[in-house]
Amino acid sequence: MVLLAPTNNLETSNYQLTFWWEMQQDALGYRLQVVSTDFSNIQKLILDTLVKKDKFTYTLDPGKYQWRVRAENGSSQTSYTTQSFIVHPSSLTNNVIQLTSPTNNFFTSSPDVKLEWLNLFGATQYRVQLDNQNFIDENNLVLNVTTTNLSFLKTLSKEGNYQFRVRGESTTENSKWSVVRNFSYDATPPVQVKLTAPLNNKTVAKPVQLTWNSITDAEKYELIVYQSDLTTLYSTSYPMLLTTNTYTFNAGDSNEVIGWKVRAIDKAGNKGSFSDLFSFTIQ
Numbered sequence: 001m002v003l004l005a006p007t008n009n010l011e012t013s014n015y016q017l018t019f020w021w022e023m024q025q026d027a028l029g030y031r032l033q034v035v036s037t038d039f040s041n042i043q044k045l046i047l048d049t050l051v052k053k054d055k056f057t058y059t060l061d062p063g064k065y066q067w068r069v070r071a072e073n074g075s076s077q078t079s080y081t082t083q084s085f086i087v088h089p090s091s092l093t094n095n096v097i098q099l100t101s102p103t104n105n106f107f108t109s110s111p112d113v114k115l116e117w118l119n120l121f122g123a124t125q126y127r128v129q130l131d132n133q134n135f136i137d138e139n140n141l142v143l144n145v146t147t148t149n150l151s152f153l154k155t156l157s158k159e160g161n162y163q164f165r166v167r168g169e170s171t172t173e174n175s176k177w178s179v180v181r182n183f184s185y186d187a188t189p190p191v192q193v194k195l196t197a198p199l200n201n202k203t204v205a206k207p208v209q210l211t212w213n214s215i216t217d218a219e220k221y222e223l224i225v226y227q228s229d230l231t232t233l234y235s236t237s238y239p240m241l242l243t244t245n246t247y248t249f250n251a252g253d254s255n256e257v258i259g260w261k262v263r264a265i266d267k268a269g270n271k272g273s274f275s276d277l278f279s280f281t282i283q
Contacts, residue, residue: 001030001069001081008083013090015121016098018057019067024078027071031080032056038062039082059118062089087226092122097166097178106183107267109164110161113183116151120175123168128152130164149281156185156227188244190264190272198280205283207250210260212275214245222271226259230279234258241265252282 002022006012019032033039034047047058047067050072068082101116115128129135130143138144142162143154146169156162157204161184168175197211198204210223221242225234233239234251252258259279264272 001071001078003067003069003081003083006067006083006085008085009010010085012085013088013094013213014160015061015087015090015095016057016059017085017087018055019069020055021052021069024071026073028052029071030054030071031070031072031077032067032245033069033080034058034060034065034067035101036066038066038084039068057098058085059120061119061121062087089121092120092168092170092173092175094123094166094176095120096176097123097126097165097168099166099178099181102181102183103146104181104183106181107269108183108185109187109268109270111156111185112153113162113185114151114153115166117166117178119150120168122170123175124148124170126150127141127167127169127174128164129166130154130162132158132160132162134163135165157188159185169273184268186217186266186268186270189270190266192273193221193262193264194264195260195275195278198278200276200278201280203281203283206252207248208258208280208282210247210249210262212245212262215264215272217266218272219243219267220265221245222263222265224261224274225249226277228257230257230259230277254282256282258282 005020029050029052032049032051034045035042050064051070053191064085064086068080070080071078098118125148127144127146131141163180163182165177165180167177223240225238227234261274263274
């Protein structure tokens with residue numbers, strides 16, 4: 001493994017560091033471990049995580065650390081490569097809060113949203129701001145509170161798009177604001193799907209192209225296909241999730257009756273009502 005940053009024996013006053021390494025051709029993931037002070041004298045395990053990409057960002061307290069990475073796939077792994085670094089105490093004003101949850105552009109159907117972030121050394125409290133107007137007017141925010149915790153649970157009263165940010169505060173100074181993350185609260189299910197082909201009770205030849213109208217806010221569709229009694233699932237393949245508004249059905253025997261219906265699911269996980277139940281007969 002080739003480690004790129006932080007470089008070996010780096011000394012920094014930045015609490016937030018991005019660990020970066022060169023990717024391996026056959027690797028499925030990378031095992032990243034961070035300890036204080038070093039792996040021969042572990043005082044505290046800071047990180048032990050499997051990363052899919054070549055970078056991982058984390059916020060640390062001042063101290064001496066070692067970090068190491070190995071590449072892994074399903075059956076083997078490389079040896080670890082290890083480097084050391086030191087984080088020196090610094091002013092809050094030079095540092096920034098790292099948000100952990102929710103992820104950027106997250107969609108939820110629940111009004112209860114838990115905002116979370118990592119500890120920032122030197123902060124005695126955290127200012128949490130939530131808005132739906134991109135913080136244009138700081139005197140008229142959805143939420144503007146302080147807490148000593150590393151999370152805050154907010155119950156939203158309106159659907160829509162929201163932005164949140166956090167900064168650390170002490171009695172004498174404030175950290176930089178975190179990056180702004182966006183999320184959406186959507187509790188409204190998509191409209192009912194309308195099946196378009198084949199028409200109900202038609203006799204058709206295989207393969208049968210099942211189609212339905214496209215729903216604007218649908219991320220995917222749930223298709224259910226039934227046997228001739230119109231209640232028993234045709235096979236264990238159903239229900240089936242699809243990202244398009246069409247599906248090719250190529251099973252069934254001549255004169256067999258097939259039933260089917262579809263509903264839309266949006267990004268927040270809201271499920272619309274099922275379409276009417278249609279049936280067709282295999283020619």
